[in-house]
Amino acid sequence: MIDIPEGSSPVLRMEAVRKTFGDTVVLRDVDLEVAPHTVTALIGASGSGKSTLLRCANLLEDVDDGAIWLDGEEITDPRTDQDAVRRRIGVVFQAYNLFPHMTVLENITLAPRRVHGVDRAEAERYGRELLERLGLGAKAGEYPDRLSGGQQQRAAIVRALAVRPRLLLLDEITAALDPELVGEVLAVVRDLKGDGMTMVLATHEMGFARDVADQVCFLEGGVVLERGTAEQVFGDPQQERTRQFLRRIVEAGRL
Amino acid sequence: MTAVKEESGQEDPGAMQDRGDGYVPSQRRIDRERYKRTRARRATSIAALSTLVTGVVLYLVVVNAPGWPRTKETFFNGRYAREAFPKVLEGLWLNVRLLLICGVAVLVLGMLIAIARTLRGPVFFPLRALAAAYTDFFRGLPLIINLMIVVLGVPALRLQGITVDPVLLGGTALTLTYSAYVAEVFRAGIESVHPSQRAAARALGLTNRQALRYVVLPQAVRRQVPPLLNDLVSLQKDTGLVSIGGAIDAVRAADIIVGRSLNYTPYIVAGLVFVALTIPMTRFTDWVTARMDRQRAQGGTL
Numbered sequence: 001m002i003d004i005p006e007g008s009s010p011v012l013r014m015e016a017v018r019k020t021f022g023d024t025v026v027l028r029d030v031d032l033e034v035a036p037h038t039v040t041a042l043i044g045a046s047g048s049g050k051s052t053l054l055r056c057a058n059l060l061e062d063v064d065d066g067a068i069w070l071d072g073e074e075i076t077d078p079r080t081d082q083d084a085v086r087r088r089i090g091v092v093f094q095a096y097n098l099f100p101h102m103t104v105l106e107n108i109t110l111a112p113r114r115v116h117g118v119d120r121a122e123a124e125r126y127g128r129e130l131l132e133r134l135g136l137g138a139k140a141g142e143y144p145d146r147l148s149g150g151q152q153q154r155a156a157i158v159r160a161l162a163v164r165p166r167l168l169l170l171d172e173i174t175a176a177l178d179p180e181l182v183g184e185v186l187a188v189v190r191d192l193k194g195d196g197m198t199m200v201l202a203t204h205e206m207g208f209a210r211d212v213a214d215q216v217c218f219l220e221g222g223v224v225l226e227r228g229t230a231e232q233v234f235g236d237p238q239q240e241r242t243r244q245f246l247r248r249i250v251e252a253g254r255l
Numbered sequence: 256m257t258a259v260k261e262e263s264g265q266e267d268p269g270a271m272q273d274r275g276d277g278y279v280p281s282q283r284r285i286d287r288e289r290y291k292r293t294r295a296r297r298a299t300s301i302a303a304l305s306t307l308v309t310g311v312v313l314y315l316v317v318v319n320a321p322g323w324p325r326t327k328e329t330f331f332n333g334r335y336a337r338e339a340f341p342k343v344l345e346g347l348w349l350n351v352r353l354l355l356i357c358g359v360a361v362l363v364l365g366m367l368i369a370i371a372r373t374l375r376g377p378v379f380f381p382l383r384a385l386a387a388a389y390t391d392f393f394r395g396l397p398l399i400i401n402l403m404i405v406v407l408g409v410p411a412l413r414l415q416g417i418t419v420d421p422v423l424l425g426g427t428a429l430t431l432t433y434s435a436y437v438a439e440v441f442r443a444g445i446e447s448v449h450p451s452q453r454a455a456a457r458a459l460g461l462t463n464r465q466a467l468r469y470v471v472l473p474q475a476v477r478r479q480v481p482p483l484l485n486d487l488v489s490l491q492k493d494t495g496l497v498s499i500g501g502a503i504d505a506v507r508a509a510d511i512i513v514g515r516s517l518n519y520t521p522y523i524v525a526g527l528v529f530v531a532l533t534i535p536m537t538r539f540t541d542w543v544t545a546r547m548d549r550q551r552a553q554g555g556t557l
Contacts, residue, residue, distance in 0.1 A: 058458055060454055060457065060458060083457075083460055083461075083462050084460075086457060086458055086459070086460045087460030089458070090458075091455075091458040091459075093451065093454075093455060093458075095451060097451045097452060097454065097455035098455075099452065099455070099456075099470055099474075100474065101473045101474050101477065110459065110461075110469060110470075111459035111460055111461065114461060114465055114469060115459065115460040115461055115465070116460075159459070160459075163459065163460065
């Protein structure tokens, strides 16, 4: 039901990306390759650079060095049209960031109508279809403040999907939710994987990452310390630091 | 003006008795609420007494002042008050019209200046600088000096096609000053919208301008309604200053009678009329603010 563009070359590629905020090096020499229709999970402690990596991929932050390609086009080239790049990427934020002065449906149809030139009827039709699919059919006319956290986050996912993105970036989308609501949001992400949506997600939900990710990257101090399939990273971690991190997660009862 | 705020948001225990759920207020609750009622009654009587005492003291101080009989004659003369009232009201109509027209002009110009100050990109540098200079200058310039320059200075240039009408010139001066105030109010509103809102808009592919128009400005304006109304109340009374150019508004109408009679009662009349005009506006502002606070309290995160 969700349109996924075809192709087999990497959707997103990062090479030697470096990002600093003042004296703090947030990303150091980061390489990443995301194949179409795969899910990449970024794991690691808070402050390890997961969110910054996602923000760089969407050009919400400029990289200091290195390069990023989206569908083979170098988007870190200062001559690229940044708005055109963002149009092809959907982002879901930890704090939802829905627009509080618009109804759910208006939130969802804003970008299709104003950015992609879709007419109102068609934008609303597709918006309602997606809402229906994510179990929010009855909430189209509500304002975000009237929704529960889980509903808000699902609405934010619909908003990101409504522009038929090539790539979906999910930045700790369950971090602000009650344990009870986490499940409903993660179920949506699982569904999207079933549709073949290409996704990169930063997450603290290790069980979920192990379940859904084709590729797992463990970040520590802005470096990708370990990467591999979910079985490799969770089942047989090579780095001492990764083992330590996973041990702590297990102790906290989160895996 | 309520002296004592009712603090009971609770139901009356008597009325609570039969609600179908078999709830019977406990003795503890009844005692507690009786105590609160006693306290409330006591607070009301203290407020009433203290108001009465203050009123009496003020009255005695004023009436026993050595110059009181003379002051009373000059400022509170019934005959002049009756003479001035209709003229002042007639003049007030000009103030009201000025308020309406200047109010609209100020909102439009203020918004344009605020937007100019937030524009990014090197092309807009002159516009940004100009807008910043404008607000700095007109916020600092005393309104009365601004008025004198515009109302008296512009006609002195004797330019062809430029009006010498003191009402138009006075309105222009008011608009110049108040646009600077209102621009700052709008700018504060724009900056109060959390950056994550702009980030979300940009992440959807909206351009900077679209993000401003569809996401930032609507939220900014809604938030700034109370301070904007505050500035409009202020503008309402400052329309009285156009009288310095000779426009016959409420103040000038009073001025004419004062000049003839050397009795200051008309000023008091004009002052009271302005106060009477601003009170509804002020109450309206309070009401809007309170309503928005309530909405925000329910609103939650944003």
